[in-house]
Amino acid sequence: MSHEHVSNTKRIWFVFGLLSAVTIVEVILGIYKPHALEFNHFVGLNLLNWIFYILTIFKAYYIVWAFMHMEGEKSSLRWSVVSPVIFLVLYLLFILLTEGHYIYGVFKDSTIKWNF
């Protein structure tokens, strides 16, 4: 249960510092876009975008766990909230992005032109 009645102020400020630092790193990378990261690909995504997505999930984890106090909830609540989201989002993204890429191929390789 999440009712220990102890102050977590120190941890809150720590997480704020962490989230700010990650955001600053993201902005710096977004402005300078290091060539080595932007033009090297890993599993269909360039390294820069990998970093952005990993940092985003890192931030999301801290917001949910520290700010929304998921770490103080029972693991049954944790799983029943987090697992459907993760599963359904991955499923949705897999389908949409695969299909989007397929349609890109159709426009590219056929005589049909979308914009010209």
Added chain:
Amino acid sequence: MGATVTTANNDEKTWGGGHEIQPLGSSYGKMMMWFFIVSDALTFSGFLGAYGFSRFKFIETWPLADEVFTHFPFMHGVPAPMYYVALMTFILIFSSVTMVLAVDAGHQLKKTKVAIYMFLTIIGGFIFVGSQAWEWKNFIKGEYGAVETVGGSLLQFVDKDGKRVALADFAVKLPEQREALTRSHSTWFMEEAESQPSFTVAEVQAGFKAHPEVLIRTEKLDANKKKTILTREDSEKHLATAKYVVEGANLIRNEYGNKLFADFFFFITGFHGFHVFSGVIINIIIFFNVLLGTYEKRRSYEMVEKVGLYWHFVDLVWVFVFTVFYLV
């Protein structure tokens, strides 16, 4: 509705089955807030997924975010990609911090502290919504202008060094008179939905002819992830097919590139802004309840915790919108 009675002896946390029963170790209201958040998270995922779908579909012609969002208050004409949206992110994260401090003070039953932190959270929320309005204003107004071809693709103008040129810098004013179609000259459904652009296609074409240094940039990204700049001959050929002059952005066309780009921008940031706004309203209601001592009498600030969950969720969504729209 045994679960929602609000008496002084803290029945708020009770489920219908009695005091001992607490599924998932959580109160009714808190658990339902969590499941609301789950469904809302899936809604946003659907939107962002649809954005990804359209972007993958037009991967070679999608607009570059750091060319679109370059404004910063009081820095007119200085391109400042990302700074403003980073500032907005900080504002939202900080208001999340004050919210969680309010929840923390609520655990210790410190009424004044809860009120102060709630107030700061509300201020942060208003600043964020205002910032978003400013961002929309710049997006709608546009900066350089462009033309759309009969085929639906967008042509932008650059000088010899590849720097963007605004329509007003080279287009000429032709003597012909153009008037916007107004209701007084037509039946009600024939009114022009958008105001007239500053120039006609003919004026842009004439100006282009008079300025041999101006070239056309297409939407297509080259191997270096920069937009392709055409030669002067190709530019002339492309401009001959121009059909509309596009200035700024609306739901039909925009000067940044793909039409869907502006549609998704308006829809997703608008839906998020709507969440922030309703969050602020809910926060204000709870803030007044705190001031009135409602939760003090209940000996429980759990309502603050519940709206806190919603507020953090809004912050969480922004983290993803920020990445997907501005970084990637």
